[in-house]
Amino acid sequence: MKILLTSFTTWMEHQRSNASDDLIQAILDRERFHPNCHFLRQLPVDFELAPKQTIAKINEIQPDVTICCGMAESRQCLSLESNGKFQSEILRSRLDLKHLMESTIATEISHDAGNFVCNYLYYCVLKHLESLNRHCIFIHVPVLTTENTEIIVQDFLNILDRICIQ
Structure with missing residues (x-):
């Protein structure tokens, strides 16, 4: 897969890094990634560029599953987003989110990906993949700290394992 x-x-001056990219780096540092995993890191927080770059990468490598990650400073857990919205249209992930959450400690299902670039990217990718029989999920990542990093990394790896066996 x-x-x-x-x-x-x-995207804000006070941020030293983005938790979504910190998570990827933490997993890369531990050398615990799936062998067929490709990365598109540090997307610009831009309504036009983020979807354009992501869809171009999807078209290039043809992944079975796209996992988009973004930072949610106000959350304490990983959040599996159930849907992306644009205007009155709501598109849902076709992955079984409850199944993905099994064996996690600090993960929740969210039905609100927000009203910013994260939500729009998710919507655009879901729209692009609608007829291609490929999957996408958006995962919001809390700010990583010395106290939560190991739990968040382990939950993410558990989710990744479950995606690979679906």
Whole structure:
């Protein structure tokens, strides 16, 4: 199974890094990634560029699953987003989110990906993949700290394992 994993760069002056990219780096540092995982790191926090770059990468590598990650500073857990919205249209992930959550400690299902670039990227990727029989999920990542990094990394790896066996 081929997987594309994306992350964002920062968008506010006080941010030293983006938790989505910190998570990818933490997993790379541990050398615990699936062998067929491809990365598109530090997407710009831009409504036009983020979807354009992600869809171009999807078209290039043809992943079975795209996992888009973004930072949610106000959350304490990984959040599996159930849907992306644009105007009145709501598109849902076709992955079984409850199944993905099994064996996790600090993960929840969210039905609100927000009203910013994360939600729009998710919507655009879901729209692009609608007829291609390929999957996408958006995962919001809390700010990583010395106290939560190991739990968040382990949960993410458990989710990745479950995606690979679906």
